[in-house]
Amino acid sequence: MALRRVVVTGLGAITPLGSTVADYWEGLRQGVSGADIITRFDASKFKTRFACEVKGYSPDTYFDRKEGRKMDLFTQFAVIASDEAIRDAGLEGNVDKDRVGVIWGSGIGGLRTFQEECIAFAKGDGTPRFNPFFIPKMIADSASGNISIKNGFRGPNFITTSACASSSDSIVAALNYIRAGMADVVVTGGSEAAITEAGIGGFNAIKAMSERNDDPQSASRPYDKDRDGFVLGEGAGALILEAYEHAVARGAKIYAEVLGGGLSSDAYHITAPDPTGEGVVLVMQNALRDAGIGPEAVDYINTHGTSTPLGDGAEVKAIQKVFGDYAYKLNISSTKSMTGHLLGGAGGIEAVASVLAIQHGIIPPTINHVTDDPELDAGLNFTFNKAQTREVNVAVSNTFGFGGHNTSVVFGKLRD
Amino acid sequence: MSEIAEKVKSIIVDKLGVEPSEVTPEASFTNDLGADSLDTVELIMEFEKEFNVSIPDDQAENIGTVGQAISYLEEHAK
Numbered sequence: 001m002a003l004r005r006v007v008v009t010g011l012g013a014i015t016p017l018g019s020t021v022a023d024y025w026e027g028l029r030q031g032v033s034g035a036d037i038i039t040r041f042d043a044s045k046f047k048t049r050f051a052c053e054v055k056g057y058s059p060d061t062y063f064d065r066k067e068g069r070k071m072d073l074f075t076q077f078a079v080i081a082s083d084e085a086i087r088d089a090g091l092e093g094n095v096d097k098d099r100v101g102v103i104w105g106s107g108i109g110g111l112r113t114f115q116e117e118c119i120a121f122a123k124g125d126g127t128p129r130f131n132p133f134f135i136p137k138m139i140a141d142s143a144s145g146n147i148s149i150k151n152g153f154r155g156p157n158f159i160t161t162s163a164c165a166s167s168s169d170s171i172v173a174a175l176n177y178i179r180a181g182m183a184d185v186v187v188t189g190g191s192e193a194a195i196t197e198a199g200i201g202g203f204n205a206i207k208a209m210s211e212r213n214d215d216p217q218s219a220s221r222p223y224d225k226d227r228d229g230f231v232l233g234e235g236a237g238a239l240i241l242e243a244y245e246h247a248v249a250r251g252a253k254i255y256a257e258v259l260g261g262g263l264s265s266d267a268y269h270i271t272a273p274d275p276t277g278e279g280v281v282l283v284m285q286n287a288l289r290d291a292g293i294g295p296e297a298v299d300y301i302n303t304h305g306t307s308t309p310l311g312d313g314a315e316v317k318a319i320q321k322v323f324g325d326y327a328y329k330l331n332i333s334s335t336k337s338m339t340g341h342l343l344g345g346a347g348g349i350e351a352v353a354s355v356l357a358i359q360h361g362i363i364p365p366t367i368n369h370v371t372d373d374p375e376l377d378a379g380l381n382f383t384f385n386k387a388q389t390r391e392v393n394v395a396v397s398n399t400f401g402f403g404g405h406n407t408s409v410v411f412g413k414l415r416d
Numbered sequence: 417m418s419e420i421a422e423k424v425k426s427i428i429v430d431k432l433g434v435e436p437s438e439v440t441p442e443a444s445f446t447n448d449l450g451a452d453s454l455d456t457v458e459l460i461m462e463f464e465k466e467f468n469v470s471i472p473d474d475q476a477e478n479i480g481t482v483g484q485a486i487s488y489l490e491e492h493a494k
Contacts, residue, residue, distance in 0.1 A: 131458060
């Protein structure tokens with residue numbers, strides 16, 4: 001049986017740059033930083049006191065109080081972004097809901113819920129008084145569960161967890177489930193909401209996060225010589241993936257085709273990237289092979305590029321190995337310079353950015369570039385500081401996660 | 417209405433997101449006020465916390481309406 005073609009028919013996003021796809025894209029195009037002082041808790045004693053929060057967020061804007069109270073923030077973001085994508089794709093009333101799945105990604109799940117319940121227990125006299133919503137709010141799959149319950153989607157439903165590669169893995173899983181005929185439509189993407197005491201403190205302990213507290217907006221600076229770690233972000237990105245024939249039959253608008261996905265593992269260290277970049281070479285090769293295209297078909301790579309000293313260099317080295325001299329003709333950019341790092345939500349919002357780059361013919365920039373890193377080839381086009389115009393036929397979205405998980409997704413302009 | 421009844425009512429309004437006018441003594445948490453099994457557990461826990469009582473599971477099973485909650489708590493609250 002030939003594999004079915006898969007296309008993107010809907011997009012949704014709630015991000016530090018804006019709470020809709022339109023606002024998110026405007027922020028990316030203009031090169032806006034989403035970083036600022038942390039407001040979700042008092043971070044005055046933390047090494048890092050800033051993050052990329054979703055601005056002006058109130059659950060009451062989106063949920064009635066009873067409904068919102070039963071969802072951790074990462075699930076609220078998941079429902080908000082997927083609602084936008086579902087509306088955008090015009091799914092309501094137009095599809096067989098038994099054939100619609102939800103495959104979501106989250107690296108952590110309900111961290112704030114977990115933290116609050118444990119603190120409440122620790123403050124008591126040892127008598128357990130755990131809230132009945134503790135477990136259903138905390139578990140990472142509550143995101144995909146809530147999306148399906150709200151919409152009545154009865155197809156395949158699960159979550160992928162592979163740290164910062166989680167929502168690229170969910171997109172690849174969605175692609176393959178549709179290709180194989182196990183669903184016609186899948187709501188996919190990912191979300192995270194880890195800007196809590198435990199999240200900031202935990203990442204500070206790994207020494208992975210920027211401590212540029214005197215200038216938060218310029219802290220996420222992938223490929224800059226003075227980068228000092230990632231900036232934590234939060235939010236969600238959602239995509240509706242759909243069998244091509246199914247989308248055509250119902251007259252859906254088609255943003256792009258999902259040409260393929262690649263997976264690999266570093267098999268090296270639980271947090272440090274393999275400095276040789278071999279796992280990252282492998283993942284891009286796997287993705288291109290799965291997409292059935294050569295390196296020279298690619299116009300744009302939305303990199304993992306988290307702004308850590310080690311990771312950025314390893315990824316660039318791998319790109320040069322896979323693409324050879326053609327690497328100089330690529331546009332490369334890390335939108336994490338603007339959004340911060342959404343961990344398990346990164347693949348979702350970056351897939352949305354990659355699809356929009358194809359749709360608009362605009363490459364969003366890598367902002368905050370001041371000083372070239374002598375370790376990185378200056379001949380490469382990192383799309384520093386300003387968006388660039390370019391027809392994008394093929395875009396690759398890379399994400400890599402603690403544990404050594406590597407995932408690349410290949411999106412292409414729809415061809416007949 | 418007793419002080420206890422007022423407190424019970426406000427807890428129910430808060431947790432179940434219903435209108436105060438719906439919270440009549442006869443109203444059933446599950447049939448009339450939209451509570452599911454988890455909501456009911458949470459309500460009992462809130463009553464325990466607010467009124468400083470411990471409601472055993474076998475007695476909690478018999479608290480299904482607003483009126484039943486009020487009379488149980490009027491009898492047992494410290």
